[in-house]
Structure formats: structure tokens, C-alpha cells
Amino acid sequence: MCAERDGNTPHHPVLYQEIIHALSPHSAGRYVDATVGAGGHAWGILTASAPGGLLLGLDLDPQALEIASQRLSAFESRVTLLQASYTTLQAQLARLGWATVDGIVIDLGVSSMQIDTPGRGFSFLMDGPLDMRFSPAQTTSAADLVNTLPEMELADLIFRYGEEKLSRRIAHAIVQARPLHTTTELANLILKTSGGRRGRIHPATRTFQALRLAVNQELQSVEDFLPQAVQALAPGGRLAVISFHSLEDRIVKQFFRRESRDCICPPEQPVCTCGHKASLVEITRRPMEATPEEAQTNPRSRSAKLRIIEKLPLA
DSSP: OOOBOOSSSOBOOTTHHHHHHHHOOOTTOEEEETTOTTSHHHHHHHHHTTTTOEEEEEESOHHHHHHHHHHTGGGGGGEEEEEOOGGGHHHHHHHHTOSOEEEEEEEOSOOHHHHTOGGGOOOTTSOOBSOOOSSTTOSOOHHHHHHHSOHHHHHHHHHHHHOOTTHHHHHHHHHHHOOOOBHHHHHHHHHHHTTSOOSSSOTTHHHHHHHHHHHHTHHHHHHHHHHHHHHHEEEEEEEEEEEOSHHHHHHHHHHHHHHTOSOOSOTTOSSOOSOOOOOEEESOSSOBOOOHHHHHHOGGGGGOEEEEEEEOOOO
16 A cells, blocks of 8 residues: 655555545535544545545544644644544534535554553553553543452453453453553453463454453444444435454444344244335445555554445435
8 A cells, every 4th residue: 555645744544545445525515534643544645636626534543643643734724623523414514504425434443642642551562551541531541450350240341342252361360460550560460361472463362452442332332433424424424434353344334234124023923024125335345454564564454454334305
């Protein structure tokens, strides 16, 4: 993948070319980057939709918004950046007076910038506080969950969100070692509890993922966002969703499949009684993935899956 350059630092937004091709931005269009991050996808959309395309960028992370604001400053009034969750999409569009939009992109999960900042507590490879919050305004941190949840609840959380087979053993070890305050403390405890490192995946990977998902309520947020996004699209508008693990991708896949069908009655039911009508069509029946070239130059893209839908004309 070729990195786009805006005159400052080269940036490698995941599946950049695929996103621009999918949304096909044009000068009369309105677009949303629901997780604007450092502004990579937004930069591409604004460039492709010159001279008149407009973009709304949302992000909970004030650090990311500051970088995006600097990065996108040349587009002036064509871009609006707001510190807000993508779960408030409809409210933010109403704030701008936008009835519909022509394209939406959302890049789920944690960004490379967040992972690479030790003070944010996302990485088990760097010492930092057990935080993992996307926004400092959030009240619950990873340390709160690690140090206060009952053992069974903690085990269930690690199993459900991390799909960790050793969840009960890890939760027991955590409870016995409380309080834990840093990423290194937790990672070393999991490493010891798991019997050391085996293979390419660090034993702490799934537990850290589970804590991050729970702290930021990411799966629920995706479920809340998808219906709002489809409602916001103009007929012919497209939604592109990038996910990074199976739990997110499963939610997106199931929603897209359901909303692309005229009937969602149980298969064994002979006559349709649901009255459901398809509101979208799947552009990607199977998710798109990074090319080998992109995966080599941008390691974060290796687990990325892109699903795209298009809003059907109103009946």
C-alpha cells in the first residue's frame, strides 16, 4: 500500500486505497470518519472530494483530535472535528444540520498511536499505568476492573472478550496478586501463570484485549452505531467498517446480513410474518484484507477485515 503524504509525516491508514475506492468521494458529497484518529482516511476523503466535499470527524481521544486538527488544517471549513463517540452519530449530524451523508468509514479498535504511548496503558510490551481508556473523561480504567471485579466476573470477562482458554487460572492469579497498577505487572503475572511464552502470540494478548474492550464498551458501541450509520446514509451511500478481531467482525457481518434480507423469519417458518425489508446491499460478501505488500509495510493491517455496504433506494 502506498502511504498518502500530506506534506508532514507519512501516515499509513489501514486499507487506505480500498476505503477511498469504496466511498468514491465527490465534490458534492458529505462524509463521516467516525474514528478519525490521526486523520489518514479523512485526508484521503477530503482530497478526493475536492473542492467542495465536506467531512465530519469524530473521536473520543483528545490527543488524536489535536493531531488530526493539525493534519487537516489545510482543508479549513470543509472539515469539522468533534470530540465525541461514534455512538452519538445521529446527534452529531443533527448538530451540523446534515440530514444524510454519502459515505461513512469507521476503523474499530485501538490505534497505533495509542498503543505506542506507554502512558495510555494499552500495550503489555511497554511499562505504563493500567488505563486503556480511549478518553480521559471515562470513569472506569483497566486498573479498576483488575482490582475490583470478583474473581468469577473477571474470569468471565477475560473469556468472553478475549476468548482466553486460561481465563479462570489468570483471573485467580490476578485476585491473589492484587493490587496491580502497571501493564508490566499484569503482563508478567500472566506470563508466569500461563507457563511462559510459546509461539508468536504473547500470553497476555487476549487478556489485554478483553480489558480494553470492556473498559471502552466497544462491542456494545458497535451494535449501537451500525443502525445509526445505515439510517444516516443517503440512498446509494456507503458504509465501510474496518475491524480487527472476530468479535467485532461477527457483529458487523451479522448486522449486514440481516439488513440485506427482506425476511428475517426463522428458516423453518413457512410464511413470512416479520415484515422486514432490506435496507442495504452487501458490496463485500467476504471481507477484504490487506495485500501482502501492505501487511509487510504496515503490521497493524495484518488482522484488518473490511466490510462494505450500500444503502438501497427508499421503497
